[in-house]
Amino acid sequence: MNDRPTTTLDQVARAAGVSPSTVSRILNGTARVSEAKRRSVEEAIARLDYRPNVLAQGLARGRSLTIGVLTQDIASPFYSESLKGIEEALAGTGYAPLFVSGHWDAEEESRKVALLVDRRVDGVIVLTGMIPDDALIATAERVPVAVTGRTLAAPHLISIDLDHEAGAYAATRYLIDLGHTRIAHLAGVQGHADARARLAGYRRALQEAGIAEDPALVVDGQFNENGGLDAVNGLLDARVPFTAVFAANDQSAVGARLALYRRGLRVPEDISLVGFDDLPGSLYTTPPLTTVRQPAHELGRLAARVLLHLIDNRPAPALDLPMSLIVRDSAQAPA
Amino acid sequence: MNDRPTTTLDQVARAAGVSPSTVSRILNGTARVSEAKRRSVEEAIARLDYRPNVLAQGLARGRSLTIGVLTQDIASPFYSESLKGIEEALAGTGYAPLFVSGHWDAEEESRKVALLVDRRVDGVIVLTGMIPDDALIATAERVPVAVTGRTLAAPHLISIDLDHEAGAYAATRYLIDLGHTRIAHLAGVQGHADARARLAGYRRALQEAGIAEDPALVVDGQFNENGGLDAVNGLLDARVPFTAVFAANDQSAVGARLALYRRGLRVPEDISLVGFDDLPGSLYTTPPLTTVRQPAHELGRLAARVLLHLIDNRPAPALDLPMSLIVRDSAQAPA
DNA sequence: GACAAGAATGAAAGCGCTTTCAAATTGCGT
DNA sequence: ACGCAATTTGAAAGCGCTTTCATTCTTGTC
Numbered sequence: 001m002n003d004r005p006t007t008t009l010d011q012v013a014r015a016a017g018v019s020p021s022t023v024s025r026i027l028n029g030t031a032r033v034s035e036a037k038r039r040s041v042e043e044a045i046a047r048l049d050y051r052p053n054v055l056a057q058g059l060a061r062g063r064s065l066t067i068g069v070l071t072q073d074i075a076s077p078f079y080s081e082s083l084k085g086i087e088e089a090l091a092g093t094g095y096a097p098l099f100v101s102g103h104w105d106a107e108e109e110s111r112k113v114a115l116l117v118d119r120r121v122d123g124v125i126v127l128t129g130m131i132p133d134d135a136l137i138a139t140a141e142r143v144p145v146a147v148t149g150r151t152l153a154a155p156h157l158i159s160i161d162l163d164h165e166a167g168a169y170a171a172t173r174y175l176i177d178l179g180h181t182r183i184a185h186l187a188g189v190q191g192h193a194d195a196r197a198r199l200a201g202y203r204r205a206l207q208e209a210g211i212a213e214d215p216a217l218v219v220d221g222q223f224n225e226n227g228g229l230d231a232v233n234g235l236l237d238a239r240v241p242f243t244a245v246f247a248a249n250d251q252s253a254v255g256a257r258l259a260l261y262r263r264g265l266r267v268p269e270d271i272s273l274v275g276f277d278d279l280p281g282s283l284y285t286t287p288p289l290t291t292v293r294q295p296a297h298e299l300g301r302l303a304a305r306v307l308l309h310l311i312d313n314r315p316a317p318a319l320d321l322p323m324s325l326i327v328r329d330s331a332q333a334p335a
Numbered sequence: 336m337n338d339r340p341t342t343t344l345d346q347v348a349r350a351a352g353v354s355p356s357t358v359s360r361i362l363n364g365t366a367r368v369s370e371a372k373r374r375s376v377e378e379a380i381a382r383l384d385y386r387p388n389v390l391a392q393g394l395a396r397g398r399s400l401t402i403g404v405l406t407q408d409i410a411s412p413f414y415s416e417s418l419k420g421i422e423e424a425l426a427g428t429g430y431a432p433l434f435v436s437g438h439w440d441a442e443e444e445s446r447k448v449a450l451l452v453d454r455r456v457d458g459v460i461v462l463t464g465m466i467p468d469d470a471l472i473a474t475a476e477r478v479p480v481a482v483t484g485r486t487l488a489a490p491h492l493i494s495i496d497l498d499h500e501a502g503a504y505a506a507t508r509y510l511i512d513l514g515h516t517r518i519a520h521l522a523g524v525q526g527h528a529d530a531r532a533r534l535a536g537y538r539r540a541l542q543e544a545g546i547a548e549d550p551a552l553v554v555d556g557q558f559n560e561n562g563g564l565d566a567v568n569g570l571l572d573a574r575v576p577f578t579a580v581f582a583a584n585d586q587s588a589v590g591a592r593l594a595l596y597r598r599g600l601r602v603p604e605d606i607s608l609v610g611f612d613d614l615p616g617s618l619y620t621t622p623p624l625t626t627v628r629q630p631a632h633e634l635g636r637l638a639a640r641v642l643l644h645l646i647d648n649r650p651a652p653a654l655d656l657p658m659s660l661i662v663r664d665s666a667q668a669p670a
Numbered sequence: 671g672a673c674a675a676g677a678a679t680g681a682a683a684g685c686g687c688t689t690t691c692a693a694a695t696t697g698c699g700t
Numbered sequence: 701a702c703g704c705a706a707t708t709t710g711a712a713a714g715c716g717c718t719t720t721c722a723t724t725c726t727t728g729t730c
Contacts, residue, residue, distance in 0.1 A: 009716060015506075061685085286621055
């Protein structure tokens, strides 16, 4: 660019015949100012179309009015709901969210968090992720942090976790109560905490029902469509008998559903299917998917609110968010 | 926060026994510096764990290294692909994207653009939207703008548009070539330019094929799942005969598909279905959706690249991106 | 009507960095 | 060994705003 006719606070001050301090005071309501000057300044602001430079304000005040948000994939149907929740919670507070993606890579996540810190964000929200606890605790020494998907306590750090184990238990239990005993599980990404917890819930439900776990029934679903597709194909090819599948997330459930469709297996008449997450789209799959609802949107909202409280040292609001089974049409009693 | 032990460039300079200018020069490679000082400064930086304050840099240089991105809904499956493309194109350039959402409201879009300008972003990308052309041209006077979804020419403003009419024509033509003559169209949001263009393409294909347009066949699909669902239900309830539906976007196609499923109508055996957009999920619907591919990801990438070129006055790269019909399994010749 | 207390205002320093400008250093030719 | 140009370096002035501190102007009080 070449031509940028930005008008500054000094110009406004001069135009209004007052000092810069006065203009600043009026802008921020920092102190009482005589009606006459106020009017004259406001007039000058309007006339010159003056807009404060947020960067300069940030530098002077030592706060950027920006919240850094580390997500894994900005296009992930699940996390983007949380982003939306964050955006919503921040709307009207003056803070703007700065989103960065870690792509499920601890290294990259660390780099991105560093980027946020370099930009002097006033707080950081970490939506799950593989970044180690210590790294998080360390950044919490420089800037308040709110993290989801793990339980962790440290100064200037607050964590919000949901009970994935319980959610998975409820889903599996539901299938068992329907009469299923051969329930396949499409497990999530190895090493991912949520994946582990969901598997554990699946196991506990089986165990409580006195159903011996068949290792052949738990296969890798990768948390994505293609993984679910491959997993079910594998099961079918290996002729492992099953009447239901509990997918570790909706995306792999959708993949599973397609695999079944291709083999001419009907859902839920031949095979019952239950997912996890309750993505917006899961309401419109054929048939609509029975799934465990994760309040992604609320989670984002809550994380943002909690962080704001942390930033100005107010006591944090309540932190519990429920998981709930949403019964739709993709599961029924086995034939 | 209370304790923030940020180390500054001055401290580094003092620790290394040089002037701040020298440190700055080393940091930015702005000028040659003796090997000895360089080493000493680098050592000090490492020892103090110094990280430049990007805000301060921005203020001093007059550029924030931030690109503002106006999208409509950060959780939209379509636009988030573009966001990802933008993120990708910006990675490694030093620029970070600042995403804001306009929610398809001209007013809100304007406010959000203002917010971006106040934050002194170095450029703005507008992903479609309802904000009027003049408003865009006006902001282009303060900061370079790249806008998609419309054709517009102005200083410091570049637009990238795709040929929606042609895409819709191709989709409709495909159905006609398959032998369909009763083709319903689930139109997009009223007043939305893309919606209009797609409707026009549908009409042109019909016309060229000598098929008289039946007004009863074009219904409002609202660009979303529920709209598609309602639209098809309406069609079915009104007993309007049709053998195929061309939805103005994939989301409404998914809704349509569910409506058909609920009525026991098979896709594609009974009704053929074609969408528009090629969302990531459309590959996994049952059956996989035949649709017009919009290169959302590439569009984002291109917009970002073009903007970067605009920012430093380099000639812009080529701007054409193709729409293409992706044939999958949701359409076939009528029974 | 004089004086202390309070309110409104401005001067100036500073936030952390870049960059111009001038001074100090170096190298080189002769 | 000397002078000049080419380098390297530092001082200092911003970038646009906030905020402390001191000053001036009002009030209210006796």
